[in-house]
Amino acid sequence: MHKDRRDFIQKVTAAALVGSVAPNVLADQSLAPVDIQTWRNSMKNRGxxxxxxxxxxxxxxxxxxxxxxxxxxxxxxxxxxxxxxxGRNETIRHGSVIEEFDRTSICDFSADRNLYFNVGPARISTQHKRVLSYCNEFSIPLEPLINDNRNTYFSFSPSHSLKSREVYASQRGLIASTLAKAIDQNLTSHLIPNNQNQHMLEMLKSFGELDDNFNFTSSTRAGVAQDSGTFTPEQGIEPTHFEELLQYIDKWKNRIHFEQSLHQQSVMLQPKGGMDxxxxxxxxxxxxxxxxxxxxxxxxxxxxxxxxxxxxxxxxxxxxxxxxxxxxxxxxxxxxxxxxxxxxxxxxxxxxQYSSAGKIAFQSKRFWETNEQIFGGISWLDTDNAQIWYPSAKFGSDLGILVGGYIFGGPAGDRFAQLSEYQRISDAISQMSLVHPNTSDHVYAPVSRSWKNTPYSKGGWSxxxxxxxxxxxxxxxxxxxxxxxxxxxxxxxxxxxxxxxxxxxxx
Amino acid sequence: MHKDRRDFIQKVTAAALVGSVAPNVLADQSLAPVDIQTWRNSMKNRGxxxxxxxxxxxxxxxxxxxxxxxxxxxxxxxxxxxxxxxGRNETIRHGSVIEEFDRTSICDFSADRNLYFNVGPARISTQHKRVLSYCNEFSIPLEPLINDNRNTYFSFSPSHSLKSREVYASQRGLIASTLAKAIDQNLTSHLIPNNQNQHMLEMLKSFGELDDNFNFTSSTRAGVAQDSGTFTPEQGIEPTHFEELLQYIDKWKNRIHFEQSLHQQSVMLQPKGGMDxxxxxxxxxxxxxxxxxxxxxxxxxxxxxxxxxxxxxxxxxxxxxxxxxxxxxxxxxxxxxxxxxxxxxxxxxxxxQYSSAGKIAFQSKRFWETNEQIFGGISWLDTDNAQIWYPSAKFGSDLGILVGGYIFGGPAGDRFAQLSEYQRISDAISQMSLVHPNTSDHVYAPVSRSWKNTPYSKGGWSxxxxxxxxxxxxxxxxxxxxxxxxxxxxxxxxxxxxxxxxxxxxx
CATH class of the missing domain: 3.50.50.60 (FAD/NAD(P)-binding domain)
Incomplete structure (x- = not known):
């Protein structure tokens, strides 16, 4: 930068700060200061x-x-x-040898540094400052790892899958509609502080995409009617009514608020080229x-x-x-x-007690991008394999590694540990086909690992x-x-x- | 891939599909099929x-x-x-000339292809299939553009800013708590279908992070108490009570549900290296x-x-x-x-009637990443400059382009159009300082554009x-x-x- 530009900024800055309102940002209590160098300096030097x-x-x-x-x-x-x-930080690529107690296989991915599979940890929370500090110290480039994508699928049963955006929109619709009607019918005035009924109603209409009668009947968040929105006004679809899904609550209650948590986030981080x-x-x-x-x-x-x-x-x-x-x-x-x-x-x-976590992945043409506009994120299955992960990087390239199943543990993980390689692959393709019917036309070069069945790990995590x-x-x-x-x-x-x-x- | 592996997959696939449940994924009504080649073929050949x-x-x-x-x-x-x-698809880099009706400036960013500023369109919705088709046809690599990041700030007034995660968690807390109490007090049984009160209550506790009495008092989603969560159990903070923010509804109602919409999404796309x-x-x-x-x-x-x-x-x-x-x-x-x-x-x-949209950006060390763990996303200001955008790519690199203000239009945009370059810079630094107090220590090489004040555009959009x-x-x-x-x-x-x-x- 030219010196005169720098001087200009400094003058401008000085001017800007005169009379600016004193910053009053709350200290972020959630982030304990973790600076590796500070920690290091605090340690006694042993000589x-x-x-x-x-x-x-x-x-x-x-x-x-x-x-x-x-x-x-x-x-x-x-x-x-x-x-x-x-250890469990393992990135599998072309030629990697995957050993379990009862099997050994070799990864058949193409020899391409962009084709890899983080079979252990695969995401870094932005809250995890120690990991981030070492990435910084080692100059490891990080890129987004997309955790939450409304273009993916969310399954309630093998025969009942919805686009994630419809699920999220309709849940908000049900909650907002129910509360707004209760407020409108004056049932809740003792629960709403300072008689802010009107503000609550206004908020809920926007929160849940409600109509003027506080009904959730049409949702552009869930999707728009075909051919609308470009040359004619955007017209929301009539979404699934979430009340019909309440009966399945045991199937979705641990998944649907996942991305709200502190360690899971809608976008997380991954090292470019592999967690290893x-x-x-x-x-x-x-x-x-x-x-x-x-x-x-x-x-x-x-x-x-x-x-x-x-x-x-x-x-x-x-x-x-x-x-x-x-x-x-x-x-x-x-x-x-x-x-x-x-x-x-x-x-x-x-x-x-360790989780019997495991994963299985395939190489494939990126049909999820070209055919379904899914760029990263997770589909949630109501089957043993629990999650499908779409790659968060190299969008638009020809090939990608599709995580066809991420089994967290429990009985599903115990079953996965015991399955033959053939059966793991067969099951994964079958389960992926529930939301991507043509999966078998595309995927190949499967590779799997059950951490429970892996020597020197014997499980995913305590x-x-x-x-x-x-x-x-x-x-x-x-x-x-x-x-x-x-x-x-x-x-x-x-x-x-x-x-x-x-x-x-x-x- | 070896032929025998391919055969194996095909056999496995055949086996997998025997007895698999017939796919029953709803056709995604929101995605009108737009394939450029199909459209092209439908056009008469004029010869x-x-x-x-x-x-x-x-x-x-x-x-x-x-x-x-x-x-x-x-x-x-x-x-x-x-x-x-x-036209408005303009990417500004080192040496770019920015002309407005009453001024001409030259971009002073360092000569580095990663240092660019999309002063016009800066994100592609995954719903925008025509744009995606051309990106595919032209082999333009796409990468994530992070729209929603809970590590950013959300301002309610110049002296009242919160971490976004606290805002979102506390809004859900208020809504869920109010409805859950109404349900628990049997006020809403006529509004809840099929007597699913217990399912609703169970859902709301998880939706809003409520305690057993349906109160929202402690939230790990909003943040965790310092030093908790690693060697002691994670302990949520007492978040802002959103009811206190209801009075400011006019200030946030158009921003807080932004990422739920179909065209805006928590993660969108951008071409690597610039929208141009x-x-x-x-x-x-x-x-x-x-x-x-x-x-x-x-x-x-x-x-x-x-x-x-x-x-x-x-x-x-x-x-x-x-x-x-x-x-x-x-x-x-x-x-x-x-x-x-x-x-x-x-x-x-x-x-x-065209919006008077405008933007201003600065080159800077990535203090938002190293000091605040903000990797992409937007902070929402309650000032003219409305939004701060953090870069979504090249995390961990030394320098980045920080969009210090995205003014959508309205009176704020009209004001921005008329400000001197000096005043635009001064205002932006002052407003950024409300959430990043040390902004002026870091930012330099400012560049701005008011589309209203730009010849041959005269506005942002109709x-x-x-x-x-x-x-x-x-x-x-x-x-x-x-x-x-x-x-x-x-x-x-x-x-x-x-x-x-x-x-x-x-x-």
Missing amino acids: EQEEEILILGAGISGLCAAYELAKQGVKYKILEARSRPG KIVKGFTSRLPGNIRYNSKVLAIKRSTDGAEVTYENKHGRIKTITAEKVIVTLPLTVLQDIEHDFSNEISQEIQQA SRPPIEAFSHCDGPYVFSGDHTTYLSGWQEGAIASAHRALELLDL | EQEEEILILGAGISGLCAAYELAKQGVKYKILEARSRPG KIVKGFTSRLPGNIRYNSKVLAIKRSTDGAEVTYENKHGRIKTITAEKVIVTLPLTVLQDIEHDFSNEISQEIQQA SRPPIEAFSHCDGPYVFSGDHTTYLSGWQEGAIASAHRALELLDL
């Missing part, structure tokens, strides 16, 4: 020490702990059972101290700390000692490992709140991972717990 | 003819008409008063028959059609004759041109519904442009009207 920290697990929590230890100049080693880092850019952000900055294919067998206390026994990639049994051990392994995985953790921790490991014992050291052990926080299933929890682990170690 | 069509105006409508005439092998010429095509990619899509495929800097002075009937007088770039007065003329010029611009249109058209031109006379030829004249449709202000209207113009010409 040169011989002590070495052992980290079990190279998922996001373990990698973050390692990265921060490296920043502090503390030595560390990581044992990781898989041949890759990231975050994994690479850490590993590319770590000096190669991760021992892959190293399966922990036993963890026990020793005189100076702890001794961990593991099987290395050659099948040999090894032991490693460390003064402190950061245990990031999922509780379900710890069930199979001999240990001498405290009673509280041991008991929690025994009682662990369904139980974290126990208090995770917030203390247990002798030489400190526990980390999203399951030790209330952000179970979120990378933000994994990172927060890694920071806490380092605080607890009091280096 | 070789001497006749030449004259198009007045190289905005989207004129360019689309020219492109389709060229496809039909019909000769055409375009007269365009500006030195560039596109659509203009370039047309012009790069037109064989150079656009006469720029050609200002129409008079349009009159002649024996064989019409004669158009214009001033060329050298200031010389020229005439051009044509059997048919497609008139795409804004009605406000036609007010200054001598013509012999029908009485109905002439009268409409006299009565034309505020009146199109008259019936636009749907017929008027002797040698046929009228086109978004103002001749109910999609005024949308490129979709410009394209639809171009198609209609060609149908009316009956070539």
Whole structure:
């Protein structure tokens, strides 16, 4: 910028602020300040020490702990059972090998960096400042991940699907119409403050798209009559009356207000090119101290700390000692490992309950964009496979990866875990066909993963709140991972717990 | 894909479809089928003819008409008063010259293709199939344009701004709480069908985040108490009680349900790199028959059609004759041109009312992303400048273009048109500072446009519904442009009207 332009702005700014009303924006209580550098500076500098920290697990929590230890100049080693880092942060591409307990498959997507499948975490909440801080520190470009799109479908039964926009519009219509009539009939004056009946009625007409008699009969939000709206006035359709859907409330009550929540949002974020850019952000900055294919067998206390026994990639049994051990392994995985953790921790490991989440995806021509104007977002199915995800990026390109099923867990997830690959594919195509009848003409190159059926994960995320014992050291052990926080299933929890682990170690 | 994999899918698909429930998705009435190739094929092939069509105006409508005439092998010429095509579809970048009636400025953005400002249309609705079809035909990559982001601000007065998420959550809370209490007190049983009181109550608790007594007292949707939600259970904040905002209803009633509409959506689309990619899509495929800097002075009937007088770039007065003329010029611009249109058209031109829309933008470090986790979306101000738009792309990059004001029209737009450049900048910084107190530390390189104060536009879009006379030829004249449709202000209207113009010409 030319200096004179800069001067101009500064003069203008000074002028603008003279007499401007004092800002009175409420502090956003929801956003605890999380600045990684500030946190880092708050940690004691440990200086040169011989002590070495052992980290079990190279998922996001373990990698973050390692990265921060490296920043502090503390030595560390990581044992990781898989041949890759990231844990559940896994992005599948052309040639990726997908191993489960009873099967191994190879991803058949075309070799194209835009064709990938985030089979684990796939969205970042804008509230998750720790994750965002690391993306910023690692210069990882982020792009929108569309969570809420009214062009998608919402199913109430296998034979009853509506466009999402019709569902949302008609729910608002029913609520607004019922309340407006009650107000109009003077039934609620004791419930409306300051006799604001007229304001409420005016608001409700707009909120629910009501007519002058407070009926919800025609809705342009739900859709417009064919050929109207361009050369003739826009004419709303007669939408589904939501009261007819009330009987199915158990089927939709947990889905329909989804995008209102703080962690789910109508638009979220994703790293361009795959969620594992975050994994690479850490590993590319770590000096190669991760021992892959190293399966922990036993963890026990020793005189100076702890001794961990593991099987290395050659099948040999090894032991490693460390003064402190950061245990990031999922509780379900710890069930199979001999240990001498405290009673509280041991008991929690025994009682662990993990979601049986899974996903299946296909490569396909983007028929959802060209034929149905669906650009990103989710269709909600009333079947085991629960959700279809449409890609949020590279709109208009020829091919895309369609997540044909995102099974959260529960009995559906347990079933998914046990299905043959053939049956997973068959079921997914069948269920997608309920809203996209010609699915089978388009999709190919299927790839699936059940996290419950995946070694070294044995589940999606912990369904139980974290126990208090995770917030203390247990002798030489400190526990980390999203399951030790209330952000179970979120990378933000994994990172927060890694920071806490380092605080607890009091280096 | 290997043949055996393809065979596998086909077998699986066949198996999947046996016994699958017949699809019963409602036809989406809102989406009239608009396939450009189908439309094109429906047009009579005119073959070789001497006749030449004259198009007045190289905005989207004129360019689309020219492109389709060229496809039909019909000769055409375009007269365009500006030195560039596109009309209101204008993307401003480093070095762009912005001319208004009383000023000329040069855009001082850094020379970077990611730093651009769509000063005219800036979003494409997924409902606008004609625009999408051309983007597809021209291989224009599209990306999300975020319209609704709960991390932005919503202002009720200069001293009263809230986070959008608090506004939306508390409105739902008030509506749900009032209705739920009325239902619980048995006041509305005549209004609730089939005695579904319990289902309604269950729905409303979730819809409005109510407690067991149907009160809206604590909301995690509005935000969470600082430091809660990670190592302690998430604790909602006590949100603003929306009933206190009812008194300001005139200030928010037209904004708060904005993203529910069919043309506005929580996520829309934009061409990567600027809206003028659509203009370039047309012009790069037109064989150079656009006469720029050609200002129409008079349009009159002649024996064989019409004669158009214009001033060329050298200031010389020229005439051009044509059997048919497609008139795409804004009605406000036609007010200054001598013509012999029908009485109905002439009268409409006299009565034309156009919005005085305008925008102002600044280059800036992306403080809204790094400091406030605002990734795209709009803040709504209760001041003349009405909206702040945050960039929807290139998240995490250093610089972005912040639309510091989008003035829709009305008295605010009239004021904006008359302000000096200095005052526009000063006002924008002052108004942005109401929600971003440190705005002046960051923003520079301002650029603004008032469409009302812009030659050859003289307004943003027509505020009146199109008259019936636009749907017929008027002797040698046929009228086109978004103002001749109910999609005024949308490129979709410009394209639809171009198609209609060609149908009316009956070539």
